[in-house]
Amino acid sequence: MMFKVIYFAVLFSVSLVILGLWLLNRRRYRTQLLVFPKVSILIAARNEEHTILRCLQAIENLDYPRDKLEILIGDDASTDNTYRVVRQFIQDKPHYKCITVTQNLGLARGKGNVLAHLAHLATSNYFFITDADIQVPPAWIQLMLAQVRPYIGIVTGITTVTGPRLFDKLQSIDWVYALGLFQVVTDLDLPVFTMGNNMLITREAYEATGGYENIPFSITEDAKLYQEVVKRHFHTVNIFDRSVLAFSTPAQDMRQLLWQRRRWMEGISHIPFYMAAVFILYSCFYPIWIPFFQEVSPLFYWGILVAKIAWQSAFIKLCAQRVNLKFTIWQLVVYEFFMMFLGIASIIYYILPVKITWKQRKYA
Structure with missing residues (x-):
């Protein structure tokens, strides 16, 4: 249980850092050209x-x-x-x-x-x-x-x-x-x-x-x-x-x-190890969260999921605003379950001993 508590603590700490950096570090881009090269x-x-x-x-x-x-x-x-x-x-x-x-x-x-x-x-x-x-x-x-x-x-x-x-x-x-x-x-x-x-x-x-x-x-x-x-x-x-x-x-x-x-x-x-670590951290959420119900109260168990969806939805909303896209709250909630299924299915597809098919070609 201690490992799982540490995992969720790290996950939410990283989430807060990511959200804070996104809010504070909005880069300004150069928008004008002085010359127009070929x-x-x-x-x-x-x-x-x-x-x-x-x-x-x-x-x-x-x-x-x-x-x-x-x-x-x-x-x-x-x-x-x-x-x-x-x-x-x-x-x-x-x-x-x-x-x-x-x-x-x-x-x-x-x-x-x-x-x-x-x-x-x-x-x-x-x-x-x-x-x-x-x-x-x-x-x-x-x-x-x-x-x-x-x-x-x-x-x-x-x-x-x-x-x-x-x-x-x-x-x-x-x-x-x-x-x-x-x-x-x-x-x-x-x-x-x-x-x-x-x-x-x-x-x-x-x-x-x-x-x-x-x-x-x-x-x-x-x-x-x-x-x-x-x-x-x-x-x-x-x-x-x-x-x-x-x-x-x-x-x-x-x-x-x-x-x-x-x-x-x-x-x-x-991709660099630090970015791979972030994606691995998030991909481990459901494998660790699902069996966690045996060790904690229902309120704490479901509270973790709600907190995860709330943070994720807030972050996506901020991202969408920067590029003038709009997603509804119910779409963001559905996305959570879509992502859960897609993540598990992608891992299964990845370990299958078959060649990748892309653009009507097969790759080892």
């Missing part, structure tokens, strides 16, 4: 015929000089009409280029391989990377680029999912919650992570790693690239602001969501 937007697409148009239309709406944009799209051997859809969209847009990628460069595989090909084609010093199912905001380029200084290698925006279903809302809450926890740490100027669907990497930082073709393969290629950039003593910036909030299409069902989470869990080895 930038390259790199998009890897595999079987995205139903989603890539929303991505390309959002890029068309960017608030950045058209003659300073270079959009490079890599069709990753799609088996649907992705290439045809893209070619039709860009036929009268000379600043777009679409190539089909069929060969591997060095160690690169999958999305990392496509990005490696596109990086070789890019002619600017700034690589903006997003996914084919992502809708970026109009100010995306300007605000991300405004954070770049000589020692900055990667700038990361914030992403969540959008959709009308409760299932979509719960996924959105999950993204905002996780990214909020990451932001608390990055606001302390500690390196944590990047997201390959909403990132800027300078050519200098990318080439310092040798590029994806020289980086050991990882199914979470963005986390591995980030790790290699930090190893080379570049600094990074994470922006938690509405101006760089990108929207992704949600997982359509629980099976697809679990495969996504299993892939993400592979990336845990690439």
Whole structure:
């Protein structure tokens, strides 16, 4: 029992520290550019015929000089009409280029391989990377680029999912919650992570790693690239602001969501130990709390759960306010049970002796 009491004491102490830091350490971001350099937007697409148009239309709406944009799209051997859809969209847009990628460069595989090909084609010093199912905001380029200084290698925006279903809302809450926890740490100027669907990497930082073709393969290629950039003593910036909030299409069902989470869990080895410790601490809540009822009074037992939900909901509300998102109280309560199920199911999926399936490919 003593161990469990210590665990809950540590959990709530860490929670209060996180909440306090989030309230006190609200970073101000540079918002104006004095010059508008040429930038390259790199998009890897595999079987995205139903989603890539929303991505390309959002890029068309960017608030950045058209003659300073270079959009490079890599069709990753799609088996649907992705290439045809893209070619039709860009036929009268000379600043777009679409190539089909069929060969591997060095160690690169999958999305990392496509990005490696596109990086070789890019002619600017700034690589903006997003996914084919992502809708970026109009100010995306300007605000991300405004954070770049000589020692900055990667700038990361914030992403969540959008959709009308409760299932979509719960996924959105999950993204905002996780990214909020990451932001608390990055606001302390500690390196944590990047997201390959909403990132800027300078050519200098990318080439310092040798590029994806020289980086050991990882199914979470963005986390591995980030790790290699930090190893080379570049600094990074994470922006938690509405101006760089990108929207992704949600997982359509629980099976697809679990495969996504299993892939993400592979990336845990690439995040710093202090961030991994935070997630492990929170993931242990239910395995320790559930059998705790045998040792304490019902009032204390249920009080722990209520306190956990109350803190979590308050933190998520604060995160959502910063990016002008709204979640109802009942959605936040439902999210608690959604997260409990998703956490247990994700662990089961992770230990299953089967290959990860992603974008119709299997990975060991």
